[in-house]
Every structure is written in C-alpha cells, then in structure tokens.
Amino acid sequence: MTERTEQIAGYYPDVPNEEAPALAEEAGLAHVGSYRSRTGIEEHGLVLLSIGLPYWVFNIKEAEAPFQLYVRQAVGTHVERELERYDIESAAWQKAIAHDPLPSRNYRAGIHFAFAYIIVLLAGFRMQIGDTAFTDRFLNNNHAFFDAHEWWRPLTALFLHADTGHLLSNLAMGVVFGLLCSKSMGAPLAWALILSGGVLGNILTGWSYLPKPHVALGASTAVFAAVGALTGHGAAETIRDRSRVTLFCKALPLLGGLVLLGFYGFGPDPRTDVVAHVWGFLSGAVLGLIAGAIQIRKLLREK
Helix, strand or coil, X not given: CHHHHHCCCCEEEEECCCCHHHHHHHHCEEEEEEECCHHHHHHHHHHHHHCCCCCEEEEECCCCCCEEEEEEHHHHHHHHHHHHHHHHHHHHHHHHHCCCCCCCCCCCCCHHHHHHHXXXXXXXXXXXXXXXXXXXXXXXXXXXXXXXXXXXXXXXXXXXXXXXXXHHHHHHHHHHHHHHHHHHHCHHHHXXXXXXXXXXXXXXXXXXXXXXXXXXXXXXXXXXXXHHHHHHHHHHHHHHCCCCCCHHHHHHHHHHHHHHHHHHHCCCCCCCCHHHHHHHHHHHHHHHHHHHHHHHHHHHHHC
8 A cells, every 4th residue: 555655646557446446545536437438537627727627537447437536635616516517518518519410512613504604694795796786775773673663673784784894894703702601502593693683783773873873884893793692602511500709700701791892892993882882792691591591401311
C-alpha cells in the first residue's frame, strides 16, 4: 500500500478493485465517476483541467467500468455538480446539432440552361438590330402593362438591351449567378426562380413609378433576382437549421445578398435602374425563401 501511495500523481494502471477505496482514502481523494472507455474519462478530465482542478485516474483490473475518476475530497461535491451540469449541456448541444440534419444534395451546374440564357439574349439583341420598332413593342412600359394590359412586357423586356456593353455585362453576371443558383438548388428550380423573379421585379418596378411613366429593358432585373434567390434559399436552410448557431450566422445569407446588391446594383451609370435591381432582388429573395422551405421539407420527407 505504501508503494502505491508514493506513486499517486495522475494515472494508476492495474489497480486491484478491492484496493481502490483504501488507496483513495489514504491519498485524500474522492470518487466522482466511473467510465467504460478512456474517451469518456478524458472528456471529463479536460473539463476539470479547464476549471483549474487536478484529477487522478485509477484503471481497475477486470471491472465493468475500469476507468475511475478521482479528485481531492475537498472539492468532490463541487466537481460532481460541475460534471453533471456539463453532461446536461453537452447532451442538449448534441441533440440540437443532430436535430433533423439537412440532407446534402450535389446538384449539377446546369450548363445547358446557361447556354440557353446566352442564346436567348443574343437572339433578342439581334432582333433589336434588325427592327428598330422591336424594342418599343417589347420593352417594359408601366402604362402599357397596367392600362393597355400588354402582359408580355415584363417578360420580354428581360431579353432586350440598350447596347453591346449592357448585353455583355448581363450575359456575364447572369451566367455566373445562374450557375451558382443551379449548384445550390438544382438548375430547373434555379432558372424558374430567376425568370419569375425578373418578371415580378419588372412588374413591381413599373407599379412603383405610377402614375409617372416608366420604361426599362435588360436582364439585370433577372440577374438580381438570381442574387435574391440565392439569398432566400440560403436563409431557408439556416432558418431550418435548429442547431445553436448565432443570430449573426443565420443572417449571413441576407447580409451577403445585400452586399452583392450594393456592390453591383448601384452603378455610376445614370441609366442604371436601381429600383428595378432592388425589386428584382426582393422578388428573388421571397421566391427563393418559399421555394427553399418547400424543397427542404421535401428532402427531409424523403430521408
């Protein structure tokens, strides 16, 4: 017994079960836990070290829970309370992060949809060049839409452009954000949201200018609908995630979308239709949020 007492410094291997209580009593130690695996006792040991308390481990021979945790008798009751509180908080944390984890899907980028977008925009621009009245018949005109019921204008205006620079910028940005949306939620859904968000954005833009006349053209409303769809879909995922992430983390999709809107949506060109960009973004965000919630619910149902 004397030989073992001199070795007390942290870890005691192969302690006979009948000797453990006497050894602990002689060393002034209190038993605070029994563990089947080394992992469990090491976890609680780290908890004790984090609050500045030393601990001792007895490895009991042929015991069902061979790893025994001891601390000084003066802090035994305090340590038991701390470890119990840690276990409760740890269990709640594990339950939170494991609650209905969202299944991962590896969607394709939808290159063929991006090519179709390019072809349609180029075709629309070609039609404008060949027919000077073509633009006037198909651009977005709020009075023609609301008063004359020319319903096609919010849609067809997306495929018309003022000049080559206007066309090229919307081609590049549309392809980039279209591919990002496709990877996030699948190409069919992504491009449906982009198109419908662009149309809705054009309708709301024309409405916001009433009773003043307003005309506009260009795919930028749809481009910002793509940014909004990414934002809304990401927000749906973070809202559905019930783990203990901070409010800031949950707001990151919205913050990221607003940064992109501010960076690309408010250009120095006086022809830039900021109102259309904002409405496109908001339309895409709302549609993306709704579509994301429905898609996530469907994925969870299929688990």
